[in-house]
Structure formats: structure tokens, C-alpha cells
Amino acid sequence: MYDLIIIGTGPGGYEALLNALRLKLNVAVVEKSKLGGNCLNRACIPTKYYRAGSHTIEKLGKIKKYGIQFELKSISFKEAKKYKDEAIGFLRKSLSQLLKAKKTPVYKGTGKITGKNRVEILKEDGTKETIEGKYILIATGSVPTSVGGLVPDGKYILTTENFMEDLEELPENLTVIGGGVAGCELGYIASVYGSKVSIVEIKDRLLPIKSISEEVSRNLMRRFKKAGIDVRLNVYVKEHYVENGKVKLVLSDGNEIYTDKVLLSVGRRPNTDSIDEIGIEKDERGFIKVDDYLRTNFENIYACGDVVNSPMLAHVASYEAKVAVENMFGKKNKKRDYSIVPWAIFTAFEIAHVGLTEDEAKEKGIDTVSGYYPYTYNEKAVDELETEGFVRLVFEKDSKQIIGATVAGIEASEIIHVMAYAIKNKMTAQEIHDFIYFHPSLSEIFVYATYDIVVGKLF
Amino acid sequence: MYDLIIIGTGPGGYEALLNALRLKLNVAVVEKSKLGGNCLNRACIPTKYYRAGSHTIEKLGKIKKYGIQFELKSISFKEAKKYKDEAIGFLRKSLSQLLKAKKTPVYKGTGKITGKNRVEILKEDGTKETIEGKYILIATGSVPTSVGGLVPDGKYILTTENFMEDLEELPENLTVIGGGVAGCELGYIASVYGSKVSIVEIKDRLLPIKSISEEVSRNLMRRFKKAGIDVRLNVYVKEHYVENGKVKLVLSDGNEIYTDKVLLSVGRRPNTDSIDEIGIEKDERGFIKVDDYLRTNFENIYACGDVVNSPMLAHVASYEAKVAVENMFGKKNKKRDYSIVPWAIFTAFEIAHVGLTEDEAKEKGIDTVSGYYPYTYNEKAVDELETEGFVRLVFEKDSKQIIGATVAGIEASEIIHVMAYAIKNKMTAQEIHDFIYFHPSLSEIFVYATYDIVVGKLF
Numbered sequence: 001m002y003d004l005i006i007i008g009t010g011p012g013g014y015e016a017l018l019n020a021l022r023l024k025l026n027v028a029v030v031e032k033s034k035l036g037g038n039c040l041n042r043a044c045i046p047t048k049y050y051r052a053g054s055h056t057i058e059k060l061g062k063i064k065k066y067g068i069q070f071e072l073k074s075i076s077f078k079e080a081k082k083y084k085d086e087a088i089g090f091l092r093k094s095l096s097q098l099l100k101a102k103k104t105p106v107y108k109g110t111g112k113i114t115g116k117n118r119v120e121i122l123k124e125d126g127t128k129e130t131i132e133g134k135y136i137l138i139a140t141g142s143v144p145t146s147v148g149g150l151v152p153d154g155k156y157i158l159t160t161e162n163f164m165e166d167l168e169e170l171p172e173n174l175t176v177i178g179g180g181v182a183g184c185e186l187g188y189i190a191s192v193y194g195s196k197v198s199i200v201e202i203k204d205r206l207l208p209i210k211s212i213s214e215e216v217s218r219n220l221m222r223r224f225k226k227a228g229i230d231v232r233l234n235v236y237v238k239e240h241y242v243e244n245g246k247v248k249l250v251l252s253d254g255n256e257i258y259t260d261k262v263l264l265s266v267g268r269r270p271n272t273d274s275i276d277e278i279g280i281e282k283d284e285r286g287f288i289k290v291d292d293y294l295r296t297n298f299e300n301i302y303a304c305g306d307v308v309n310s311p312m313l314a315h316v317a318s319y320e321a322k323v324a325v326e327n328m329f330g331k332k333n334k335k336r337d338y339s340i341v342p343w344a345i346f347t348a349f350e351i352a353h354v355g356l357t358e359d360e361a362k363e364k365g366i367d368t369v370s371g372y373y374p375y376t377y378n379e380k381a382v383d384e385l386e387t388e389g390f391v392r393l394v395f396e397k398d399s400k401q402i403i404g405a406t407v408a409g410i411e412a413s414e415i416i417h418v419m420a421y422a423i424k425n426k427m428t429a430q431e432i433h434d435f436i437y438f439h440p441s442l443s444e445i446f447v448y449a450t451y452d453i454v455v456g457k458l459f
Numbered sequence: 460m461y462d463l464i465i466i467g468t469g470p471g472g473y474e475a476l477l478n479a480l481r482l483k484l485n486v487a488v489v490e491k492s493k494l495g496g497n498c499l500n501r502a503c504i505p506t507k508y509y510r511a512g513s514h515t516i517e518k519l520g521k522i523k524k525y526g527i528q529f530e531l532k533s534i535s536f537k538e539a540k541k542y543k544d545e546a547i548g549f550l551r552k553s554l555s556q557l558l559k560a561k562k563t564p565v566y567k568g569t570g571k572i573t574g575k576n577r578v579e580i581l582k583e584d585g586t587k588e589t590i591e592g593k594y595i596l597i598a599t600g601s602v603p604t605s606v607g608g609l610v611p612d613g614k615y616i617l618t619t620e621n622f623m624e625d626l627e628e629l630p631e632n633l634t635v636i637g638g639g640v641a642g643c644e645l646g647y648i649a650s651v652y653g654s655k656v657s658i659v660e661i662k663d664r665l666l667p668i669k670s671i672s673e674e675v676s677r678n679l680m681r682r683f684k685k686a687g688i689d690v691r692l693n694v695y696v697k698e699h700y701v702e703n704g705k706v707k708l709v710l711s712d713g714n715e716i717y718t719d720k721v722l723l724s725v726g727r728r729p730n731t732d733s734i735d736e737i738g739i740e741k742d743e744r745g746f747i748k749v750d751d752y753l754r755t756n757f758e759n760i761y762a763c764g765d766v767v768n769s770p771m772l773a774h775v776a777s778y779e780a781k782v783a784v785e786n787m788f789g790k791k792n793k794k795r796d797y798s799i800v801p802w803a804i805f806t807a808f809e810i811a812h813v814g815l816t817e818d819e820a821k822e823k824g825i826d827t828v829s830g831y832y833p834y835t836y837n838e839k840a841v842d843e844l845e846t847e848g849f850v851r852l853v854f855e856k857d858s859k860q861i862i863g864a865t866v867a868g869i870e871a872s873e874i875i876h877v878m879a880y881a882i883k884n885k886m887t888a889q890e891i892h893d894f895i896y897f898h899p900s901l902s903e904i905f906v907y908a909t910y911d912i913v914v915g916k917l918f
Contacts, residue, residue, distance in 0.1 A: 056527065079523070
């Protein structure tokens with residue numbers, strides 16, 4: 001009997017594995033597809049690869065300012081994909097080498113929990129094998145959802161996973177359904193690599209997410225327009241037809257779009273449909289019910305990541321995996337805590353956020369003051385030819401304690417952690433202001449975003 | 460009478476100005492050269508501009524992996540300089556516009572303190588003007604030093620300031636005297652932009668600075684060798700001759716170097732030679748003596764930045780300026796505090812540090828444990844094609860409280876602030892490990908650099 005069976009090797013399963021190996025446990029993993037799960041093979045990592053490429057392509061338009069003269073020969077998504085696959089392959093191989101070095105068995109197939117301590121693996125060849133474990137961790141992630149009768153076929157109607165893993169060449173025209181995170185990330189990539197992109201969003205703004213301020217959506221809208229991306233807000237797809245190798249979309253406002261391919265990015269749902277036959281409790285949306293310690297209704301079966309009802313983010317899955325393994329084998333009961341979860345979006349510019357927006361604070365009855373500073377005059381941003389962006393910091397009005405931060409601009413996804421640590425440590429505007437930051441750095445903007453509050457206004 | 464007269468508009472003077480304006484004070488500035496001082500015009504900012512260019516040039520060698528095909532036409536330092544001047548000009552102009560908007564008088568000339576409340580300005584045309592202020596801040600910075608009879612002439616023997624501000628074209632051969640921070644930064648830039656570079660260093664390693672670990676020096680040495688930079692350690696220049704438009708350097712080991720130009724980067728000394736005629740106290744090296752509040756022996760005269768004996772860093776100058784102005788006009792006595800000063804170097808790779816190295820801790824009698832993790836497997840580093848680098852974290856052995864951090868690799872100078880905040884808040888390895896970082900980000904490396912200590916070793 002294994003100490004631990006992990007079903008799924010995405011960011012949750014992988015992190016649980018790392019912990020189990022470091023605790024010298026006897027662990028087995030079950031994986032129905034490629035090692036590394038969606039995050040590594042079809043989501044975060046390939047997205048950021050293509051995004052790094054897109055950002056580099058845009059940067060080429062500026063580098064004469066570094067004295068570089070060149071002639072652009074070609075930009076090829078197909079070539080980029082080849083090397084993207086190589087990069088992902090390198091990371092996947094490092095995982096498989098670790099498993100081999102640690103002699104950790106990998107059961108290839110779909111895992112189903114058939115008993116409190118039993119996992120049955122249905123293999124590709126149709127055979128089954130059953131293994132036993134003291135503890136089981138469900139980390140099977142999520143699958144893309146659909147909307148309005150648009151059924152992904154991998155040819156005309158793609159999921160984000162098709163786009164990331166299978167798509168060899170970009171279509172001339174791509175229509176993205178959903179202007180949320182994935183839609184804005186992949187729509188931007190496709191646009192930079194040469195597709196004519198439309199985005200159809202049912203709500204009244206891009207990134208219509210509570211913790212994203214309208215300020216950010218407005219900036220992105222402006223940027224997308226400049227890039228020639230055709231954004232349709234307040235509409236949805238009423239009907240669609242495949243005609244002469246093209247897709248015709250009839251929108252709710254009566255307009256029509258003819259497009260080569262449709263990319264569906266309207267959300268994900270937990271991948272729990274046939275995870276067990278022993279009565280593991282789920283909620284009405286299919287999320288596995290877990291307690292504060294990530295335990296299901298079976299005391300030795302835990303779940304983490306997109307299968308539980310917490311923020312659907314890779315790093316939340318990893319965090320939960322660490323908490324779950326500690327609760328299984330560690331000394332103390334550790335409660336999961338989502339009070340500080342930084343996140344970021346990589347689209348026309350980088351956007352990162354942690355804590356509360358001003359609107360969210362208001363809803364909670366917290367009075368706020370906020371500090372703002374643009375990237376424009378930041379010396380490092382000038383040196384890097386990347387002066388687009390801003391920082392907004394939100395403070396509780398009386399204590400001036402920081403409760404939220406948004407950064408839009410280069411390296412937003414890194415420097416957000418400085419403010420995440422500030423929130424964690426309940427730092428005040430004065431303390432953030434007084435801190436010594438390297439010059440020239442982007443992080444210095446935090447000094448300037450606190451000046452109005454700490455010292456006084458300039459104008 | 461002005462509330463405050465600031466002598467020098469570098470990072471110290473500029474920050475003092477910002478504070479004074481926000482406090483609605485009646486302030487005047489004295490500047491003998493260009494607004495923004497050395498940092499903006501001849502040091503930090505142009506260095507990082509050229510470094511961003513150098514990094515971009517190196518990156519070009521990798522971008523076929525993003526599906527980009529191009530033909531390189533030319534790399535021109537001269538062109539880069541033109542745009543560098545433009546970028547610096549933009550920043551300088553924003554400062555001059557601020558001064559104009561606030562109707563702040565700028566006295567162009569060399570300031571000398573001729574009375575407790577009096578500053579005499581010697582203008583370029585030889586005339587003098589005297590102004591009066593309740594408070595005076597000396598922020599006149601530093602000037603390059605020389606060594607071994609090598610006297611800068613701006614033609615064969617250059618200071619770093621000549622290199623940054625005046626140099627229009629790179630020589631075929633450049634020999635850098637001094638393998639410290641500036642030498643490694645400018646030597647690398649010259650090498651990437653096309654010069655054949657030699658570096659002569661009297662000590663036994665590059666960056667022979669206490670707070671830089673040998674590990675970092677070794678990595679840099681390897682990288683410089685790969686780039687074809689000729690590094691000579693444990694030697695100094697014994698003699699030098701100008702012959703046929705070239706400089707012949709005779710080294711202490713008997714070897715000779717023939718070079719087009721010599722770049723002197725052997726340190727700086729405080730620019731205080733004729734700062735006053737009222738007896739402001741200085742130490743034997745020319746640093747102005749100040750108390751914990753940055754006050755000189757005159758209670759209304761303060762000093763900050765390179766003129767006082769504290770780390771010679773632009774951001775320390777800015778910090779001191781804030782402290783000085785607060786002590787002049789604010790409500791409380793604020794002591795200067797250098798316990799947490801992050802700094803960074805931009806050479807073949809980016810290096811950043813904060814707190815203590817393991818060696819420094821040992822000298823202080825502190826037992827340590829340390830955590831290490833390479834950039835190699837960090838998913839963002841892979842996506843960015845920038846997998847060279849590592850993180851080392853130093854903890855007090857028993858408490859596991861973090862006391863130091865070194866990051867070498869891309870964005871080191873930004874993510875170092877996360878660890879600076881960790882040190883500030885006395886966080887432990889466990890707390891750093893448990894924190895949720897965005898995935899994929901470089902900052903996640905901090906989780907992996909704490910795994911051995913918090914959970915256990917993998918092998």
C-alpha cells in the first residue's frame with residue numbers, strides 16, 4: 001500500500017509529489033495524459049511562452065533606439081510552436097527524470113476512486129489496474145466549458161487547450177468568444193503573430209472580473225483598438241453556421257462575423273465527472289466539497305486545485321497541495337488561507353493584482369485612500385523603452401495600512417509580490433514610502449505612489 | 460530668505476526638492492552642470508540604458524525560438540548614444556518642467572557655503588551671486604578618482620563619466636582599469652557593442668566586494684570569458700605610455716597591453732573640496748561628518764548622498780534626502796537606518812543583493828543555513844529564454860529568520876525587494892515558503908529555495 005496516491009500531475013499534483021518525495025513517502029501518481037497537466041502542457045506555460053514571443057515581436061519595433069538595425073524576414077507561429085513544444089518538453093522531461101530517479105511509479109490512465117483506499121486506473125488499452133494508498137489526493141483539475149451551442153470540434157471551434165497544444169498555424173481570422181483572462185491573453189498573441197482577431201464579450205468591458213478595476217479594462221481596450229483587435233462588447237453569439245470552410249456567427253445585436261476559427265474561452269469547470277464511485281461529496285457545480293484542511297468527506301481523501309471551489313489559479317493549486325500534504329503527514333492541522341493571492345494577466349500589457357480594489361473595499365464598508373503613479377517617469381521603464389503602465393495602491397483610510405495593489409506594466413507580475421508582502425505584514429503607506437528600493441528599479445514606483453499620502457500633494 | 464537651499468540636483472538633491480515642494484516650502488536649487496546630476500546624466504540611468512541595449516542585442520541570438528527570422532544589419536553605439544541622450548533628455552526635461560511649474564529658482568553655478576545661512580554661487584561667466592536660506596542641504600555627490608598616475612584626459616584615458624556622457628563611438632580596443640561594479644558594467648556594454656575589452660583588476664576576483672559572494676564572481680568570470688573579455692586578475696598598471704595614438708600599459712606581472720582607450724573605474728570620492736568656507740567638518744577622506752539625523756556641525760546645514768560616509772548608491776542618497784528634509788521641517792527626529800539596502804549590478808547578468816552574505820554573517824558570529832535554487836527549471840525563465848541564474852537565501856540557523864539574499868539572473872533587481880521586505884519583517888523560511896506567489900513567476904523561486912530547509916531535501 002502506498003502512503004499517498006496522487007491523481008493528476010498538474011501544478012497541484014506536482015507540488016504534492018515534491019512534498020511527498022521530500023518527506024520520503026512511498027508515493028504513486030496517476031496521469032491520464034501528459035505529465036505536468038494543463039498548466040504545463042496547455043495553459044500557463046505555453047501561454048507565457050507565446051506571450052514572451054509576442055512581447056519580443058512588439059519590442060522589435062523599438063530597438064533601433066538601442067542602435068540595432070535589422071531587416072525582419074518572417075514571423076512564424078508554426079516555428080514558435082516548434083520551440084514552444086521543445087521548452088515544454090524540457091520541463092516535462094525534468095519531471096519525468098525526477099520520477100525515474102525517485103523510482104516513483106506513474107500509472108498512465110484515468111483514475112477512479114473505487115474504495116476509501118483504492119484507485120482504479122483505466123488504461124488506454126482498455127485494461128484496468130487497481131492500486132491502494134493510505135491517502136489519496138484528487139488533483140484532476142478542470143476542463144473548458146462551452147456556451148451557446150458552440151461545441152468544440154478542434155477544427156472550427158477550438159478550446160484554449162486546442163489553441164495551446166494542437167494549433168500548428170494561425171488562421172487568417174480568429175474570433176475569440178469571451179473577453180476574460182484567457183480570451184485577452186490568446187487574442188493578443190494571435191493578433192501579434194498575424195491573425196485578424198475579433199473578441200466577443202457578453203459583458204460591458206474586457207476582463208469583466210470583480211478584482212479588475214475599470215481603469216485597467218479601459219487601458220486595455222484602448223491598447224487592443226490600437227492593435228487592430230475588433231472588440232464587441234455587450235453581445236453574445238446567438239447562432240453559428242459552418243459555411244464554405246468558414247464559421248458564420250450571428251451576434252445578439254444582429255451583426256454577423258465570418259471567421260476561419262472560433263476560440264472558446266468562456267471558463268472552466270471541475271474535472272470530477274467520474275472521479276469516484278464511493279460518494280465523495282460535490283456541490284451543485286461539481287466542485288469537490290472540502291473542509292478547511294482540504295479533506296473531503298473521507299478523512300484520508302483530500303482534494304486540491306481546480307476541483308475545489310477556490311480561485312482557479314495554478315499557484316492556488318500548488319499552495320493547496322502543500323497544505324494538503326502537510327495535513328496528511330505533517331504535525332499540525334493547517335488551515336487553507338486565501339487572504340493574499342497575487343495574480344497576473346499577460347496580454348497587451350502585464351497586469352497584476354493582490355488584495356482589494358477600491359470598489360471591493362467599499363463593498364466591505366472599508367473607507368480607503370489610494371495612491372497612483374504612472375510608469376512614464378520611472379527611469380528604468382524609460383531605459384527599457386517600456387513606459388506604458390501604472391501602479392495603484394489602496395490603503396485603509398485611517399490606519400493607512402495597505403489592503404490592495406494593482407500594477408499594470410512590465411514586470412507587474414514580479415513586483416506585485418513586494419506589495420503582497422506589504423499586505424501580509426500589514427505595512428503602512430509610511431513604511432512602504434520609507435523603504436529603500438534600488439535605483440533605478442520599477443519597484444521604486446511604490447515610493448512615488450505613496451508620496452501624496454505620506455508627504456503631501458505636488459500640485 | 461529661502462526655507463531651503465539645495466546644492467546639487469542628483470538623486471539626493473532631486474528627492475529633497477520633491478519633498479520640499481510637497482511640503483509647500485520656498486526652495487531654491489543650485490546646480491553647476493546639468494539638472495539630475497551624475498546619476499541621471501553620467502551614471503545609473505545611461506548605464507542601464509546601454510545595458511538594456513546590450514541585453515537586447517544578446518537576446519537577438521535567441522529569438523528564432525519565438526518564430527522570428529531577421530537579418531541583422533548593424534549595431535551602432537553611436538546610434539544608441541543618440542537615443543540614450545534623447546531618453547535622458549526626456550527625464551531631464553520633466554525635472555526642469557517641474558521646476559518651472561513650481562516657480563522654483565535654479566541657480567546655475569558652483570555653490571559655496573559662505574555663511575551659516577548663505578550660499579554663494581560662482582557662475583560660468585565668473586560672476587557671483589549670494590542667496591540665503593534657513594536650511595541648506597549639501598548634495599554635491601562625488602567625482603571619479605584616479606590611480607597609478609593614470610590621469611583622465613578625456614581622449615586616451617576616460618572616466619566613467621566621459622564614457623557615459625561624451626563617448627560617441629567605441630574604440631576597437633578598450634582596457635578597463637578596475638573590475639568592480641562600474642568596470643564590470645561598462646566593460647560588458649563595450650564588449651557587446653563591439654569593442655575588444657580587457658579588464659585589469661588588482662584583487663583576485665571580479666567584483667571584489669565584501670557583500671558579493673565568491674559564487675557570483677566565479678559565475679561572472681565564466682560568462683566574461685565566454686564573451687571574449689580578457690580579464691587580468693591580481694595585477695595593476697605599473698607604467699603607461701601614449702605611443703602612435705595608442706596607450707601602452709605595463710602591468711605589474713610584466714605583461715603589456717596595447718589599447719586604444721583606457722577606462723578608469725577605480726572608485727569615487729566625495730565632491731567637497733571647496734564646498735564651504737565656514738568650517739563644516741569633514742573626515743580625513745573628505746566625507747562631510749553628519750550625525751544620525753544627517754546634520755553637519757551646523758544645525759541648519761545637512762548633507763546627503765555621496766558626500767557623507769554611507770553606501771555610495773543613488774538610492775541611499777534619495778533616502779537620506781527624505782530623512783534630512785523630514786528632520787528639517789517634519790515633526791520628529793528621524794534617524795538614518797541602513798540596515799536594509801538592496802543593491803544591484805547590471806553586467807553579463809543581473810546581480811542583486813540585500814542583507815548579509817554567509818561570510819558576513821560568519822564574521823558577525825551568526826550561525827547560518829542557506830537555501831539555493833537555480834533559474835534552470837523556473838517555468839517563467841524557460842518561457843523568457845533566460846534560464847541563467849540562481850537565488851541564494853541566508854537564514855539564521857536556529858530561528859530560520861531570513862538575514863540575506865542574493866539573486867543573479869533576469870529581474871534580480873526587482874525580485875530582490877521581495878526578500879528585502881522579508882528581512883524587514885523578520886520573516887522565517889517557513890513564512891516565505893508558505894506564501895502564495897503567482898505562477899509562472901520568477902518570484903516563485905523563493906518557494907523552491909526554502910524547500911530543503913522547511914520540508915526536507917529531495918536527494
